[in-house]
Amino acid sequence: MRVVTTVQQMRDTRTAWAKSNQVGFVPTMGYLHEGHLSLVRHARAENELLVVSIFVNPTQFAPHEDLELYPRDVPRDLQLLEAAGVDIVFIPTPDEIYPPGFVTYVDPTGPLAEQAEGARRPGHFRGVATVVLKLFQVVQPHQAYFGQKDAQQAAVISRMIADFHLPLRLHVLPIIREADGLAMSSRNVYLGSEERIAATTLYRALQAGRLAFETRRADGPLAVIKAMTAVVASEPHAVLDYAEVRNPNSFLPLESLHAPAVLLIAVRIGSVRLIDNFLLRADGSWDVGIAVT
Ligand code: PAF
Numbered sequence: 001m002r003v004v005t006t007v008q009q010m011r012d013t014r015t016a017w018a019k020s021n022q023v024g025f026v027p028t029m030g031y032l033h034e035g036h037l038s039l040v041r042h043a044r045a046e047n048e049l050l051v052v053s054i055f056v057n058p059t060q061f062a063p064h065e066d067l068e069l070y071p072r073d074v075p076r077d078l079q080l081l082e083a084a085g086v087d088i089v090f091i092p093t094p095d096e097i098y099p100p101g102f103v104t105y106v107d108p109t110g111p112l113a114e115q116a117e118g119a120r121r122p123g124h125f126r127g128v129a130t131v132v133l134k135l136f137q138v139v140q141p142h143q144a145y146f147g148q149k150d151a152q153q154a155a156v157i158s159r160m161i162a163d164f165h166l167p168l169r170l171h172v173l174p175i176i177r178e179a180d181g182l183a184m185s186s187r188n189v190y191l192g193s194e195e196r197i198a199a200t201t202l203y204r205a206l207q208a209g210r211l212a213f214e215t216r217r218a219d220g221p222l223a224v225i226k227a228m229t230a231v232v233a234s235e236p237h238a239v240l241d242y243a244e245v246r247n248p249n250s251f252l253p254l255e256s257l258h259a260p261a262v263l264l265i266a267v268r269i270g271s272v273r274l275i276d277n278f279l280l281r282a283d284g285s286w287d288v289g290i291a292v293t
Pocket of ligand 1: 027057060128150
């Protein structure tokens with residue numbers, strides 16, 4: 001495994017693989033967990049060359065968010081990536097990605113980027129789309145792997161790939177969950193022991209939402225939202241940010257309950273903000289993630 005830290009080194013390494021048409025890429029912000037490793041394993045199985053990036057992207061954090069506190073452990077990440085058979089780890093510095101004088105951003109617009117997470121985190125998807133396009137430009141992957149956990153991010157990236165005619169295939173893989181249903185996230189490390197128990201609220205709320213979706217179709221999206229909201233309201237440590245039912249591609253709210261749909265939830269547990277979702281695919285099957293045992 002080779003670790004590269006500059007754009008030039010990454011480009012030179014990539015040039016050496018110019019003939020390969022199987023270059024896979026997993027972008028991450030590090031502090032890796034099973035969710036990331038499941039992307040890495042899939043990508044490893046499907047590609048000749050596998051690149052993983054570790055970059056805590058400053059432009060996707062608002063000034064009041066947790067950029068400085070965001071958990072980091074590069075030595076541990078490198079051990080995990082080496083064990084997973086990764087070929088190249090790209091770990092640029094912020095100055096390498098945003099050199100002095102940088103002014104050009106990718107700014108996704110409309111409900112896809114401005115509702116749900118986009119409404120609560122203005123500018124977030126602008127930062128995500130900008131860094132992901134820059135990473136795609138440098139790594140030039142044929143296939144890129146993202147997690148369903150960040151459903152709206154995956155939809156924004158999918159749209160950007162189409163809008164900019166990017167020659168790569170996007171894979172969005174299921175959420176990986178703890179045995180009790182909590183979706184794996186680097187931010188789970190912030191949870192104290194009582195908060196960790198309370199954090200299962202998100203999964204329980206989504207289960208209640210799914211049940212309402214299946215049994216109370218005629219009552220429409222409000223029945224699903226009410227079912228999710230009631231579960232969160234019963235947990236003293238939890239404060240609901242939003243519970244919504246949207247189209248998973250456009251992120252427009254659904255007016256009636258039909259596939260495809262995504263049940264979205266964002267909750268504050270103490271000072272930690274967590275998001276989760278269940279996806280109802282167009283074929284009527286649910287993707288609720290995979291629990292590790
Ligand atoms: O999902 C993440 O970890 C980040 O948003 C990403 C895609 C690596 C861009 O910084």
